[in-house]
Amino acid sequence: MHGVKRILIIDDETAIQESLEMFLREKGLAVCVAGTGSEGLEQYLVFQPQVIVLDIRLPDISGLEVLKQIMAVDADAKVIMITAYHDMETTIEAMRNGAYDYIHKPLDVDELDYAVTKSLRIAETATSSRQVIRRAIHAAGRHQIIGHTPVMRGLFKTIGLLSRNRATVLIEGETGSGKELIARVIHESSSSNDEPFITVDCTTLVDSLFESELFGHERGAFTGAGEMKRGRLELAGEGTIFLDEVGDLPLSLQAKLLRFLEYREFTRVGGTQTLCSKARIIAATNHNLSDLVTKGLFRRDLLFRLKVVTITLPPLRERMDDLQALVDFFIAGINRDLGSRINRIEREVMNILKGYTWPGNVRELKNVLTKAVLESRGAVLLTDAVETAIGIFPLDSPETDASTSLDELEKKHILKTMSETDGNLSAAARILGVSRPTLRKRLKQYGMR
Numbered sequence: 200m201h202g203v204k205r206i207l208i209i210d211d212e213t214a215i216q217e218s219l220e221m222f223l224r225e226k227g228l229a230v231c232v233a234g235t236g237s238e239g240l241e242q243y244l245v246f247q248p249q250v251i252v253l254d255i256r257l258p259d260i261s262g263l264e265v266l267k268q269i270m271a272v273d274a275d276a277k278v279i280m281i282t283a284y285h286d287m288e289t290t291i292e293a294m295r296n297g298a299y300d301y302i303h304k305p306l307d308v309d310e311l312d313y314a315v316t317k318s319l320r321i322a323e324t325a326t327s328s329r330q331v332i333r334r335a336i337h338a339a340g341r342h343q344i345i346g347h348t349p350v351m352r353g354l355f356k357t358i359g360l361l362s363r364n365r366a367t368v369l370i371e372g373e374t375g376s377g378k379e380l381i382a383r384v385i386h387e388s389s390s391s392n393d394e395p396f397i398t399v400d401c402t403t404l405v406d407s408l409f410e411s412e413l414f415g416h417e418r419g420a421f422t423g424a425g426e427m428k429r430g431r432l433e434l435a436g437e438g439t440i441f442l443d444e445v446g447d448l449p450l451s452l453q454a455k456l457l458r459f460l461e462y463r464e465f466t467r468v469g470g471t472q473t474l475c476s477k478a479r480i481i482a483a484t485n486h487n488l489s490d491l492v493t494k495g496l497f498r499r500d501l502l503f504r505l506k507v508v509t510i511t512l513p514p515l516r517e518r519m520d521d522l523q524a525l526v527d528f529f530i531a532g533i534n535r536d537l538g539s540r541i542n543r544i545e546r547e548v549m550n551i552l553k554g555y556t557w558p559g560n561v562r563e564l565k566n567v568l569t570k571a572v573l574e575s576r577g578a579v580l581l582t583d584a585v586e587t588a589i590g591i592f593p594l595d596s597p598e599t600d601a602s603t604s605l606d607e608l609e610k611k612h613i614l615k616t617m618s619e620t621d622g623n624l625s626a627a628a629r630i631l632g633v634s635r636p637t638l639r640k641r642l643k644q645y646g647m648r
């Protein structure tokens with residue numbers, strides 16, 4: 200029987216048994232049929248099928264119970280549940296107990312065919328040549344930067360040097376390339392790592408709030424200032440202030456930031472006492488600040504204050520040699536966080552990942568893998584799931600058939616970009632090459648929030 204793929208049908212309805220058997224035999228599979236749960240379990244042990252199609256309603260024991268017993272024998276068994284009921288709880292229960300897929304009666308042949316083909320392929324991958332995911336070593340509780348390309352190794356050296364001093368650092372890199380991660384690791388490797396790491400998102404700062412956010416205010420300093428409030432600089436103590444997206448800071452606020460950086464002194468709004476900050480400053484930007492200087496959008500003197508040490512993070516597409524290590528690392532993390540148990544990936548997956556340009560960089564990779572893992576369910580990360588997660592749809596996929604309108608495509612692309620940037624409007628607008636107001640208008644137009 201080696202070589203022929205085996206499938207077991209456990210269903211008490213004769214009509215279903217017959218049509219399924221015929222359909223699956225025509226696909227060249229060896230088929231075994233059982234009409235009750237207990238018979239099904241017996242056949243499962245004798246016939247050793249790669250895939251089981253299991254009705255949830257059986258005359259003797261419930262299909263869910265049969266599922267549990269099969270999973271107890273082989274946690275990798277591929278069980279496709281069928282039911283006449285569209286009930287969420289049973290579905291969730293079945294999926295929680297390890298069902299591979301769930302399809303409803305009346306059976307849709309295409310749906311069944313897809314589920315069977317996919318599960319057979321996984322069963323096959325599990326036993327044929329495959330790539331085994333290496334477990335990423337994870338330093339507990341610490342942030343970890345994955346990468347071994349020369350530029351990343353150079354970066355580790357720089358971080359090592361920075362751990363010995365408190366120099367201001369400017370980190371440049373595209374969205375999602377790991378700027379905040381680098382800032383956190385610099386902080387964690389410094390001698391003041393028990394002090395706070397405080398983030399200031401420069402895209403959200405407006406004139407009236409800037410000083411109060413950064414420097415704090417005294418009680419009654421302005422309408423609404425009921426209590427004294429410490430600013431971010433004070434909160435950071437001797438730790439780190441992370442100025443995220445510093446290139447987006449309006450010119451008027453750049454002057455205020457510069458003044459602070461020159462003297463490291465500030466007063467709370469409405470106060471008289473001069474306070475001194477010992478926090479390390481790390482700024483990040485996904486703009487080219489020199490270009491902004493040329494365009495008159497960023498102050499040259501501020502740039503010089505910030506770029507005492509500059510770290511330029513290459514986009515993911517320029518360090519594809521790190522891809523495998525990143526994939527291993529993220530899958531281990533996703534398994535831990537989501538309780539999935541992916542330990543192999545289909546061969547083609549790495550080629551697809553390597554062929555993509557990753558405009559959303561490492562964050563996009565992480566998001567794509569999370570989506571694909573959820574879609575793959577079993578122990579193998581599937582090519583289809585990765586393609587769908589990236590948004591590369593096969594030509595015959597319903598996602599891009601010839602009847603898809605341009606509006607529909609645009610809507611999908613916007614949604615995808617928004618999800619890749621975790622809903623960050625500025626980042627999404629940048630990737631899509633439109634202004635924030637335009638993107639906002641489109642979101643509204645398509646009924647997206």
Ligand SMILES: Nc1ncnc2c1ncn2[C@@H]1O[C@H](COP(=O)(O)OP(=O)(O)OP(=O)(O)O)[C@@H](O)[C@H]1O
Nearest residue numbers: 343344345373374375376377378379380485561562
């Ligand atoms: N080299 C890396 N190793 C492991 N994880 C990484 C690496 N680079 C980025 N990440 C992860 O990718 C995600 C995005 O990284 P991060 O938030 O640091 O990017 P960013 O450049 O600050 O993005 P943005 O410009 O949009 O703010 C985070 O979950 C981060 O932990």
